[in-house]
Every structure is written in C-alpha cells, then in structure tokens.
Amino acid sequence: MTPCASVRLFKALLVGGLTALTSVAFANPLVLSTFDTSRDGWTATNGAAVGTGAIWQPTGGNLGGNLVAPDAGANTSTWYFDASPGDGSPLLGNHSDAYGGSLQYDFRIENFAGNYYSNNDDWDIKLSSTAMSGLTLYYSGPVFPNGSYNHFTAPLVASAGWRKLLFSPATQPATEAELQAALANIADLQIRGNYTDAKTTSHLDNIGLYAAAVPEASGAAFLALATAPAAILVWRRRRR
Numbered sequence: 361m362t363p364c365a366s367v368r369l370f371k372a373l374l375v376g377g378l379t380a381l382t383s384v385a386f387a388n389p390l391v392l393s394t395f396d397t398s399r400d401g402w403t404a405t406n407g408a409a410v411g412t413g414a415i416w417q418p419t420g421g422n423l424g425g426n427l428v429a430p431d432a433g434a435n436t437s438t439w440y441f442d443a444s445p446g447d448g449s450p451l452l453g454n455h456s457d458a459y460g461g462s463l464q465y466d467f468r469i470e471n472f473a474g475n476y477y478s479n480n481d482d483w484d485i486k487l488s489s490t491a492m493s494g495l496t497l498y499y500s501g502p503v504f505p506n507g508s509y510n511h512f513t514a515p516l517v518a519s520a521g522w523r524k525l526l527f528s529p530a531t532q533p534a535t536e537a538e539l540q541a542a543l544a545n546i547a548d549l550q551i552r553g554n555y556t557d558a559k560t561t562s563h564l565d566n567i568g569l570y571a572a573a574v575p576e577a578s579g580a581a582f583l584a585l586a587t588a589p590a591a592i593l594v595w596r597r598r599r600r
C-alpha cells in the first residue's frame with residue numbers, strides 16, 4: 361500500500377467510524393397502549409360526548425382498536441383523553457426511566473372540519489404528579505391534527521418547552537427536577553382531543569413512553585476503532 365493509499369484508508373476508517381457512532385438506535389417503548397383489546401384505563405374529560413364505556417372501539421385505530429370520542433357540540437370547550445387516577449392505565453406510576461426520552465402517540469380527527477382554536481391556554485399534553493402536591497406540567501407542541509393519523513412526539517426534557525402554571529393564565533418554564541419528579545409518580549396524563557370549532561370526532565392510538573435514544577456503536581464502528589491505531593501506525597511509518 362502506498363503512503364497515499366494508507367492515508368486515504370485511515371481517513372475512510374475514521375469518517376466511517378464517526379458516522380456509525382453517531383447513528384441513533386430507535387428505542388423500544390418502555391410502556392405502550394395500543395388499545396387493541398380495551399380502553400386500557402383511559403377515559404375522556406367533560407366536553408366529549410361519551411361515557412367511559414363508549415370510548416373504546418375495536419376498529420379505526422392505527423392499527424386495530426383505539427380510543428374514540430366525539431365533541432359534545434360545536435364550539436365546545438377543549439376536552440382531553442384522560443388516563444385518570446384509579447383506572448389502571450400502565451402509563452401512570454413511576455416512569456423515571458422515560459426522562460430524557462419522549463411521549464409519543466398517534467392522533468387523527470375523523471371527517472376533519474372547522475377551524476383550529478387559537479386559544480393558547482389549550483395545551484396538547486397535561487402531566488400531573490402527586491409528588492408535586494398537585495403541580496401540573498403542560499406541553500404544547502407543533503400539533504395540528506387532520507383527518508389522517510399523525511404521529512406526535514413530546515420530548516421528556518423540561519427545556520423542550522414544558523411549562524407550569526404560576527398564576528392563571530400565566531405560566532413559567534418547568535425545571536428539569538420538576539419534570540423528573542412528575543415522571544417518578546405520574547398521577548394523571550391528558551392528551552388533548554378537541555382542536556377545531558366544528559363538532560368532530562377524535563381518535564387516539566399507540567400512546568407510549570420511550571427512553572432516551574442512545575448512540576449505538578455498530579459493528580463497522582468497532583472495526584474502524586479497532587483498526588484505526590494500526591492505520592495511524594502504518595501511516596506514520598510510511599511518512600518517515
């Protein structure tokens with residue numbers, strides 16, 4: 361191998377190794393509700409025109425079963441799909457391992473109609489913990505649902521935009537410690553169901569908590585790292 365060729369090999373190994381090291385693995389959910397066989401401990405708050413028993417349907421999800429709730433009427437108040445205390449949702453309780461990860465779900469509005477509400481007080485996600493004496497954290501992301509299933513992801517890092525209520529309606533940023541405390545004892549989790557002023561029906565499916573994705577060293581990365589010192593040695597020797 362010529363010195364030039366070994367330098368090219370060294371650079372290729374180095375770049376290949378770094379590229380492989382920065383690839384991110386998709387984490388499996390820590391907990392996931394697919395609603396394929398039941399409502400899995402979820403209800404809907406006032407403003408939705410259903411009781412708890414009518415909220416689950418075996419078809420129409422992404423895929424299979426899902427939560428379904430119609431607005432009580434046009435221009436109703438914003439309502440939420442609700443994993444409420446005592447109903448047994450697996451998303452409640454201690455999920456400290458989700459800190460730094462994300463909350464993800466699929467959402468659609470059946471027969472999409474009307475205009476989006478522009479009320480800033482209507483949050484996409486509400487997360488409450490008994491560990492904070494009832495303190496509720498709020499998150500509002502770029503969620504503009506339509507007639508098709510869209511996948512929404514809320515990063516579970518306070519700096520991503522989680523807020524806490526100070527003096528209504530003012531809010532201030534939540535601290536990382538507050539979000540960690542909330543995740544350590546989730547007492548109530550709510551996902552916004554109503555986004556438009558028309559009387560519509562909303563669907564929620566595949567809601568889960570995910571751990572932080574970690575950089576994964578692939579086989580190529582290990583090979584590059586293992587052979588890089590040898591390549592450097594060859595390169596240095598040839599340069600003498």
Ligand SMILES: [Ca+2]
Nearest residue numbers: 394421423425
């Ligand atoms: Ca489903």
Ligand SMILES: [Ca+2]
Nearest residue numbers: 556557558560
């Ligand atoms: Ca609506």
